[in-house]
Amino acid sequence: MKALIQNTIDRRIEKAREFFIFMGEIFELLYQTIKCTFSGKFYVSRLMEQINQLGFGSTSITVVIGLTMGLVMTLNFGYGLTKFGGTLYVPAVVSLSLAREMAPLFTSLLVAGRVGSGIAAEIGAMNVTQQVDAIRALGTSPVRVLVVPRFWALVISLPLLSALSFAVGIFGGMIVCMSEFDIIPGFYFFKVFSTVKFYDYMSGIVKSAIFAGIITIFACYKGLHTKDGTKGVGVSTTWVVVTASILILITDFFISKIFLVIWG
């Protein structure tokens, strides 16, 4: 019995040790990424390739999610507020929610699913086929070649995609307001642009950039640590999507809190 308890405790300690090592490696990868960005060669062509794949490739799902959010939120807020005679507040409520939370959060979650899994699968496959080792053998850092372009590509693209999502969402809201609540576009846009302040919009943009960093660092880390052949690639892909999504949701709360403290 005593041996069993001791064994359980040892396993827990080992798990905790592994977790702290994992966290250390994540921060080390982030550090290496930033260090490689500002020292040595920067692969601009790879950055452009990644912006094309990660950013431009996510445009269609961003438009869909943005439009859907705008339509659905406006419809629900509209019918909810109509009961209290607050239909005229719909543009303000929808635009503020989209700018501060919904556009960056949902776009990041979708991109985490599409891009995070893609990065983990691509780098994981390179790792299990020793291509990453080949890069090392050629005297080049895999972080510089594989991680840095992806990191900056998503850090640049995701805020832009969030902005697109917001713009499309506002457009979707306008369609519902016109058709369901008899609100003319002039009044709708006046309320939207007088309600959403510069810092509301920027908080969404900055949030997206932080989410982009989380997605790429965790995806690249898992890709570079993929083992067990193609089966390991599948495991890494699933792990990245789940972990990145949970981290985005948790981080969102704290970032929102920080922005509220700073900007009110």
Place this chain on the structure above:
Amino acid sequence: MFKPSDKKNYLISGIFISVLLVVVMVTVFMLNKENPLFSSKVYISTEVKSAQNLKEGAAVQLRGIKVGSVKSIDFKDLDTLIITIGVTEKYSTWIKQDSTMTFKTQGVLGDKFLEISGGTDSAPGIKDGDVLATNEASQIDHIITKSEDLVVAAGSILTKFDKLVSSIEDRRLDKILSNIESLTANSNKVMMSLNDKNLGQSLANLKASSESISRMTKRIEEGPGTLHALIYDQGLHEDLRSLVGGANRNKVLKFFIRESIKKEDNK
């Protein structure tokens, strides 16, 4: 500069970034229309004893138009706060140096804002660093002060009413209510018993009696007759007086009266 295979990537990435940057810039330009980012402002201030829950960024209005916002609220000394206000430059000519500010509330949540009012045409417009006077009595304070007497009067009336209600004991109240109920029931019965036919008959009888009484009184009034003479004939009045007075003085008559009373008592 780059390999031909990269050309497509550069093109698509360039278009993607450029288009979305334009979206961001247009959105930023359109946002915050009430507080434009790139408009020049004139900063004025006012000194108050209490900020009355006014927040930084609160609106400043001139005749219902938003002309600026509260930039900062700081302590000048223990008794004085200094509120700095940024006014959009194009409105500065319409805000005169002798204008005053008033705390006001707006919306269902009662957000505070500053209303600029007053000022004379001849006074110069505000410029950076000017200090305007503030009327600190807020609307709500004004209303509270005015309604104080009303509240006192209402309180007095309510106290009296309370006393009146408590002075009526429960039993008495029950009795009163029961009497009222009984009275109503009886009235109802009477009304029910009087059907149209009976009511008509009664009214006819009443009319006949009234006519008869009218005839009698006419006859008494006009005479001749004993009752007419008794009321209107002065001579008969005098005879009666002398008869009664004579009877009072007549010993024989007194004796017979006493004897008659005794006989009645013995019976």
